[in-house]
Amino acid sequence: MSTTEANLETGLPGHYGPYGGRFVPEALTSALDQLDAAFRAGIADPEFTTRLVDLERDYTGRPSPLTRAHRFGEHCGGARIYFKREDLNHTGSHKINNVLGQALLAQRMGKTRIIAETGAGQHGVATATAAALLGLQCTVYMGAEDTRRQALNVARMKILGAEVVSVATGSMTLKDAINEAMRDWVACVDDTHYVLGTVTGPAPFPEMVRHFHSVIGRESREQILAVEGRLPDAVAACVGGGSNAMGLFSGFIADPEVQLRGYEAGGDGVETGRHAARFAAGRPGVLHGARTYVMQDQWGQTVPSHSISAGLDYPGVGPEHAWLHDTGRAIYESVNDSEAMDAFALCSRSEGIIPAIETAHGLAGVIRLGKELGPDSVIILNLSGRGDKDVATAARWFGIELEHSEFGASIELSEGR
Amino acid sequence: MSPTGVGRIGSVFAEAKSENRALLIGYLPAGFPTLGESVALVEAMCDGGVDLIEVGLPYSDPLMDGPVIQQAVDQALSNGATPQSVLTVVKAVSDHGVVPVVMSYWNPIEQFGIEAFAHELRQAGGAGVITPDLTIEEGQPWIAAAGSQELAPIFLVAPSSTNERISRIAQVTQGFVYAASTMGVTGARDRVSNMAPQLVARVRASTDLPIAVGLGVSNGAQAAEIAKYADGVIVGSAFVTAANTGGVAAVRQLARELAGGVRLAR
Numbered sequence: 001m002s003t004t005e006a007n008l009e010t011g012l013p014g015h016y017g018p019y020g021g022r023f024v025p026e027a028l029t030s031a032l033d034q035l036d037a038a039f040r041a042g043i044a045d046p047e048f049t050t051r052l053v054d055l056e057r058d059y060t061g062r063p064s065p066l067t068r069a070h071r072f073g074e075h076c077g078g079a080r081i082y083f084k085r086e087d088l089n090h091t092g093s094h095k096i097n098n099v100l101g102q103a104l105l106a107q108r109m110g111k112t113r114i115i116a117e118t119g120a121g122q123h124g125v126a127t128a129t130a131a132a133l134l135g136l137q138c139t140v141y142m143g144a145e146d147t148r149r150q151a152l153n154v155a156r157m158k159i160l161g162a163e164v165v166s167v168a169t170g171s172m173t174l175k176d177a178i179n180e181a182m183r184d185w186v187a188c189v190d191d192t193h194y195v196l197g198t199v200t201g202p203a204p205f206p207e208m209v210r211h212f213h214s215v216i217g218r219e220s221r222e223q224i225l226a227v228e229g230r231l232p233d234a235v236a237a238c239v240g241g242g243s244n245a246m247g248l249f250s251g252f253i254a255d256p257e258v259q260l261r262g263y264e265a266g267g268d269g270v271e272t273g274r275h276a277a278r279f280a281a282g283r284p285g286v287l288h289g290a291r292t293y294v295m296q297d298q299w300g301q302t303v304p305s306h307s308i309s310a311g312l313d314y315p316g317v318g319p320e321h322a323w324l325h326d327t328g329r330a331i332y333e334s335v336n337d338s339e340a341m342d343a344f345a346l347c348s349r350s351e352g353i354i355p356a357i358e359t360a361h362g363l364a365g366v367i368r369l370g371k372e373l374g375p376d377s378v379i380i381l382n383l384s385g386r387g388d389k390d391v392a393t394a395a396r397w398f399g400i401e402l403e404h405s406e407f408g409a410s411i412e413l414s415e416g417r
Numbered sequence: 418m419s420p421t422g423v424g425r426i427g428s429v430f431a432e433a434k435s436e437n438r439a440l441l442i443g444y445l446p447a448g449f450p451t452l453g454e455s456v457a458l459v460e461a462m463c464d465g466g467v468d469l470i471e472v473g474l475p476y477s478d479p480l481m482d483g484p485v486i487q488q489a490v491d492q493a494l495s496n497g498a499t500p501q502s503v504l505t506v507v508k509a510v511s512d513h514g515v516v517p518v519v520m521s522y523w524n525p526i527e528q529f530g531i532e533a534f535a536h537e538l539r540q541a542g543g544a545g546v547i548t549p550d551l552t553i554e555e556g557q558p559w560i561a562a563a564g565s566q567e568l569a570p571i572f573l574v575a576p577s578s579t580n581e582r583i584s585r586i587a588q589v590t591q592g593f594v595y596a597a598s599t600m601g602v603t604g605a606r607d608r609v610s611n612m613a614p615q616l617v618a619r620v621r622a623s624t625d626l627p628i629a630v631g632l633g634v635s636n637g638a639q640a641a642e643i644a645k646y647a648d649g650v651i652v653g654s655a656f657v658t659a660a661n662t663g664g665v666a667a668v669r670q671l672a673r674e675l676a677g678g679v680r681l682a683r
């Protein structure tokens with residue numbers, strides 16, 4: 001089911017069946033129209049696309065490799081597991097793909113400042129990086145809870161010259177950072193572009209962010225055909241807002257024989273209520289400008305999510321995922337904290353790759369999936385980010401004693417602001 | 418006086434016009450700080466001379482609101498505010514002889530069920546609903562549901578709206594057009610945006626509906642300034658601040674000052 005088909009179903013642009021759309025203050029409508037026009041003109045303009053492709057190659061380091069995970073695969077029922085190595089991109093995750101595209105659009109629109117929300121800090125770091133590269137001002141909104149658990153990324157953003165605003169309202173996580181970034185954008189829309197970091201939000205963000213990440217799916221498709229001579233049986237990814245998953249899925253949506261599998265955060269377990277499993281425990285509603293699956297109470301108040309992974313700790317999900325879920329084209333399951341951390345350790349020790357904790361949810365899913373599909377199956381997992389930022393969290397989880405100095409310093413840095 | 422919501426809003430604007438003054442519109446969230454206190458606060462607004470009251474439906478993610486209203490709705494939610502609280506406050510306002518409309522972000526209405534919400538609001542004496550994050554493109558089902566109960570669907574225009582959009586918004590709006598005076602969130606400002614007169618003039622060119630200006634108004638002098646060119650003056654955060662600092666008495670006092678302001682101008 002392609003985006004175009006989904007749009008045709010309602011006749012409205014920016015919709016995926018009943019999902020997506022634009023639920024925003026009127027003050028933002030003209031900026032979204034401007035963005036939509038700039039996006040469509042940009043991707044049709046060879047000068048723009050050449051600039052982006054050049055940056056992807058020379059700055060990000062694309063194409064990212066497709067690595068066969070032999071030893072990890074032994075724990076996945078012997079399936080042939082491949083990692084799409086977005087962790088090797090400059091800044092350490094897939095996030096840079098979208099940010100470079102949007103930052104170039106910001107420049108094209110004559111905006112001099114970019115703002116972003118961030119959960120794990122990866123999107124914030126990528127945005128601060130692009131701002132430095134292109135000479136734009138940058139402000140990043142981050143939940144106060146997340147500045148604490150992702151202190152290293154806070155420091156990275158500051159080193160890159162970004163202003164980091166710690167958001168102490170609501171649940172003090174990603175959802176509240178998005179609220180604050182939207183408020184900034186409404187007030188400063190003349191000179192500011194909001195680089196939304198995932199495939200949600202008001203149209204055209206879901207479509208645009210997917211477009212800039214579709215390079216993941218395109219490369220993966222070519223790479224797997226080259227090495228296996230056939231399409232994979234399944235492609236898999238963790239799903240917070242869902243941008244890394246949408247990037248990978250986009251290369252295979254039109255191939256019905258390729259299963260699409262997404263793994264959302266089960267936190268302490270879906271049954272405990274402390275999780276971020278929107279498909280398991282949410283229902284359709286409107287959040288942050290789009291209709292999608294939302295964790296909410298009976299009155300439509302957003303329920304705070306919970307996950308050991310800051311990047312998956314979000315009560316909404318991209319609207320195209322909601323549509324892929326309802327149509328059955330993609331299957332979503334939840335992975336709880338402990339299962340994800342087991343996979344985190346296994347990947348580190350069997351492959352020599354320390355993944356981001358977000359990615360570890362996808363890894364845990366692939367362990368299940370490989371056993372389900374069997375030893376002849378071929379599965380691609382989007383290894384969406386590296387785990388450097390998560391070392392302190394992981395050390396606490398596994399009871400690893402740390403020398404006081406190094407981590408003490410980074411924690412002070414986050415709490416001092 | 419017409420019994421429908423749309424008719425009641427029309428009447429109250431017409432009455433103010435016959436007195437050669439602007440209408441005073443006040444906002445407070447339902448259930449802030451508690452349900453009982455919020456009823457007393459809106460009654461104080463009525464007594465102080467507010468002509469039309471926006472009863473806010475507290476929502477967890479109020480992305481068009483500044484810190485003052487954010488904190489107020491957080492407090493209302495932690496004290497158990499629900500859509501039922503909104504209906505209770507709406508009824509209290511209506512029983513006091515003042516016209517109530519609801520101000521709500523979209524998701525709580527969608528989750529309540531749009532037909533059910535329109536029905537219950539009419540039963541409680543509500544006259545319309547302001548929906549700050551519902552675009553007219555997404556608003557068709559709601560416009561139909563409100564229409565079936567003769568409630569006014571009230572949409573916002575902003576300084577960034579094109580004339581073409583303003584005209585489309587005015588076509589589906591009933592009651593009055595809400596002109597957001599500035600690009601930004603709710604909250605008192607030292608000076609009311611200089612974009613407001615121009616925006617009102619642009620709206621005026623495409624509709625005969627009354628036009629009310631909101632965002633940033635906090636005192637009688639500012640109300641008087643807006644009343645020179647707009648049909649209604651909307652005050653929100655300043656009422657919340659008054660409630661926080663001086664309770665019922667301060668809210669009544671602020672209402673009197675603003676009611677004086679909207680009568681000074683012309």
